[in-house]
Amino acid sequence: MTDLVTRPNADGPADSQPTADDSAQLPAAAATATPASDVPAGDAPVYAWAPVEPAPKKRRWGLWIGVTAAAAAIGMVAASVFLIAPGTAVAGVPVGFLTPGAAAAAIETRLAETTVVLTGPGGDAELTGADLGATVDAQALAETAFAEHPMWNPTGWFPSPMDAEVQIDPVLAADALLAAAPDLSVAPADATVAFDAASASYQVTPAVPGEGIDAEAVRQSLQDAFLAGQQRIEVEPTLAAVDAETTTTIAEATASRLNAMLDTAGFYIGEERTVPLDRAVVASWITLGDGDRGTISVEVDQAGIQSVIDTLPGLVNREAVNATVITNKAGTVLREDVTGVNGRALEGTDGLAADAATQLAAGDGVIELAVAETPFTTVALARSVEVDLSAQQAYLFENGTMVESFTISSGTAATPTPTGNFTVFAYTRVQDMGALCYNPNAVNSYCTEDVPYITWFAPDIAFHGASNFRSSLGYPQSHGCVNMWDDAARFIYEWTATGTEVSVYS
Template sequence: MTDLATKPGADGAPDSSSGAEAATTPLPGDVTAQPPVQWAPAEPAPKKKHLWLWIGVPVALIVAGVVTASLVLIAPGTAVVGVPVGMQTAGAATDAINQRLAQTTLVLGDGGPQVTGADLGATVDARAIADTAFADRPMWNVTQWFGEPLDAVITLDEEKATAALRDALPSAYTDPTAATVAFNGTSFAVTPAVAGSGIDLDALSGELHDAFASGAQASTVTVDETSVELVADTAAAQKAADGANAMLANVGFYVGDERTVPVDAATAAGWLTVTSDASGAFTVTADPAKIQPTVDALPGLVNRPPANGGVIVNSAGSELGIAAPGQDGRTLGDTSSVASDFAAQLAEGNSAFALPVTVTPATMVTLERLLEVNLSEQRMYIKENGVVLDSWYVSTGREGAETETGHYNIGWKTPSQTMTGIAPDSGKPYVQEDVLWAMYFNGDQAFHGVYWHSNWGNQMSAGCVGMPEFRAEQIYEWAPQGVDVWVHY
């Protein structure tokens, strides 16, 4: 049996420290001889492989980036009014939309002038639509990739757009004429508004939207003209004129309900100005300086002392009528602010100015009136409160038809009649036409005018008290029904 070579240090191996050889040279001819055994050098331990570091780290970063991007970017293939915004943040999309809108160009008619969205003051709520695009179509939601384009409303700045279009196509514009209100000498009258013309901004806004949505840098459009109406239109002007004319109808300075100092229309119209503002509303303003001269004249027109009035009564104390209505006295107060106060009031549509006055009431006195006939004197007396105011000769009833004495009161009155009857003294009938100012006091006995004789101071009648017609009219107006009559000798 052949011995096996043993690794040094193995169990049963010779001790190298003894000096014995680890192996012997085989003898010549020894058929069992083998080549000498060589110990192979120990191989180093294999290194651990770290390839995943070289591949895994970048992939992880990419994956993390994709995940992060999917949380902040809009889905691929998304467009807003023709502007691609996919793979952009909402902020970047906002900028892209605004930039494209500003650069979109409209050619106004074939070969016509050009205006851009920026020239027209075109705006779109880009931020809101970009936020909506991101909210509805985030990148991580693959079901929303390459969806239908989103629309947006385009708005034009009316003032800026009109200015740009006027510069580009001045022939398309004619200025409208606003309605006006002015005094024509008798009243406020309206000059009607005249419409102008211009480019229809609503239609042009639609054209800009279509050009923007198409993605074209420039687009030729048809220019639509439209009527341009001013807000200060004829109807508004007429309403203002009607209001101003209503003020002219009753303008003045009042004490109570009395228009104490009327103001003529031309003067009042000179105080007023009717104008319209930017909104088309008409307003009335008044100039205090123009009102002041009229205010300065007020004391002479307003101030007055009281005038006493009288109530007609008879001896029984019955009120029979008003002899004079009486008139309160007035004293004008402080007028230092009247002009400015009236101007403010006129601007509000009120043309009746209440004056500051102190009123002194009139005193009403009783007037006891009496028609007295003295048959002996053939004379009539008219008395008031026992005082004779006037007297004149009359003709009373002749003998056999005397005017009866006594105390009576005026009854029925008529300004004209035909008197008929039978004379008590002769028994003959009579007819007297057109007898004026008859006032009956005792049956068929009356005061009246006489035109058929002038024999005053003598008994001439069939019982009535006759007198000149003007005297009969005098007492007819002076003595109402119920006034006392006293006939005596």
């Protein structure tokens, strides 16, 4: 519906006239319009329908507020599953409304920024937790805070603060305290290790302790401030002994390891130290330095090792040496005359210098070599001796072939050399012979002194030298032994073995 309004019409009568029925439907504003009788002549009112103002729309604020509040409530419930309860604190650090990860970061940041002020003469010095290398197990503390006091459980809200143990890095703390208050500190002297040429071993110079601010007291003050939620704390420093970073114990352990390595240093084939390494030479390859946390680092010069490796073929390679054994006629081994040795040739040495350097640095002086071996063979020599009394000759046989013969003098008819088959059973390098040598009252006896190269093959009967008491040989003239010139007697003495067969016949 539109409102009826009037407007002047300069051209004459109004465009239209309302009827009674129309008046009845006019709004109150139109019903009170000025009547035509009240309008001056020539200005008769003109009536027109104006648009009705739209009725104001109803606003649904309650619905929107309700939806927003519901969404916020859902968000808070969801967030409470991941957040730490309000009022929770680790030491002096509030961690409520934080995730465990954010809480851990807040704990670490607060500890790093907590400041210890050293009071005393010369002005104050300040050190932060970061300067001292201060740490706590922030992640574990934050996870424990969340596990024990999750936000979704109101019964765990506003708990008592959790304790946290603060640690400091001893090396960082010592350096920071020394830099902050140098007048209060006497630096310690580290223990050292050096090679002593006179003893060909590593010797230790013990550490000397210093003096400085008591780092443990500073740590305790830092912990007290952290637990109380204070970001600054003043501490009057106290002095304490300061141990050297490289202690005497560390140096002694290093020297002991190096000396043990020098004792065994060499290039090995199996258990054999084929090429021993001189202690001073190995020490010349080694450089000692400062390791982590007061340890002593060991570096080894590969070039020095390589210079020795280059000489190894001439020291290691060899031809096989065949073994030689002395046997009887049946092949029973009586003696090893020559020990067999396998031949060998050094295999590749690529990378050996680097491996050896690593071993020596670790205290292992046994450097193994790879070789290709050529096995030796064994040569058996079956030896025997024949004595022909009628010919006054001794014949020496090896593997059935006569290799030597010697002129002899056997026993006389009164003291004959026994015939038969015997075996060598003993040797005497030199001895006086004859009963008279041992019994001055012996009758019908003799004494021959310093008889050499005696090879016993029958009771009181032997081959022996006679150069010092015989002028000739080739006929019976002894007391039963087989006399020979000394060189021949020595040959038999060395050529035979215990168990060598001896045959004596006429």
